[in-house]
Amino acid sequence: DAGVIQSPRHEVTEMGQEVTLRCKPISGHNSLFWYRQTMMRGLELLIYFNNNVPIDDSGMPEDRFSAKMPNASFSTLKIQPSEPRDSAVYFCASRPGTDKGQPQHFGDGTRLSIL
Amino acid sequence: TQLLEQSPQFLSIQEGENLTVYCNSSSVFSSLQWYRQEPGEGPVLLVTVVTGGEVKKLKRLTFQFGDARKDSSLHITAAQPGDTGLYLCAGVGSNYQLIWGAGTKLIIKP
Numbered sequence: 001d002a003g004v005i006q007s008p009r010h011e012v013t014e015m016g017q018e019v020t021l022r023c024k025p026i027s028g029h030n031s032l033f034w035y036r037q038t039m040m041r042g043l044e045l046l047i048y049f050n051n052n053v054p055i056d057d058s059g060m061p062e063d064r065f066s067a068k069m070p071n072a073s074f075s076t077l078k079i080q081p082s083e084p085r086d087s088a089v090y091f092c093a094s095r096p097g098t099d100k101g102q103p104q105h106f107g108d109g110t111r112l113s114i115l
Numbered sequence: 116t117q118l119l120e121q122s123p124q125f126l127s128i129q130e131g132e133n134l135t136v137y138c139n140s141s142s143v144f145s146s147l148q149w150y151r152q153e154p155g156e157g158p159v160l161l162v163t164v165v166t167g168g169e170v171k172k173l174k175r176l177t178f179q180f181g182d183a184r185k186d187s188s189l190h191i192t193a194a195q196p197g198d199t200g201l202y203l204c205a206g207v208g209s210n211y212q213l214i215w216g217a218g219t220k221l222i223i224k225p
Contacts, residue, residue, distance in 0.1 A: 004157070042217040043158075043203065056212075091157050100207050101146050101165070106157025 004107035012113045018080040023092030031095040117142040121216030136189040138204035152201040
């Protein structure tokens with residue numbers, strides 16, 4: 001079975017550019033999470049979708065960040081304009097349902113470097 | 116606000132030694148999950164503990180949930196280089212979110 005698929009795996013871009021990260025959750029999973037991981041702050045939840053609807057975006061750092069889930073099989077996280085402090089590994093995870101006790105299944109992440 | 120403190124942050128030991136990683140909180144969790152993350156990959160679930168006092172074993176890994184469901188430990192017996200990775204605990208809290216520990220970076224030297 002295919003797991004969570006993220007693209008690109010690596011992204012290097014200059015400050016001020018727009019960055020779009022993509023995620024395909026596991027088929028049938030209706031909860032989707034975007035996380036950011038850094039050495040300093042660990043794993044931080046950015047936004048949570050359920051049935052394609054954003055439930056909580058309180059973790060989104062600022063207005064430069066936006067996320068969409070136009071359908072059950074695709075989500076994007078966009079940063080515009082990007083800044084060096086946005087450099088991190090961004091993970092997408094999906095979960096079968098709304099039961100918070102169910103495990104989250106993570107993609108392999110996008111390593112983002114903003115120069 | 117629910118917090119989960121994980122210790123140690125970093126551990127480097129020789130192959131064959133034993134080790135324990137701790138996750139502690141002042142909050143009660145309905146269950147707690149342990150994940151392992153290898154370089155260049157996302158976290159992968161190892162185990163979920165649900166009942167206070169529960170002990171689960173996964174080969175040489177032993178997971179325990181505290182009686183009050185506020186803390187958990189991971190004990191590795193006779194560590195091997197293949198155990199190297201970042202170990203994360205995550206508590207299932209009062210809302211839809213997982214409360215994540217900061218992680219323990221484990222290096223097992225041959």
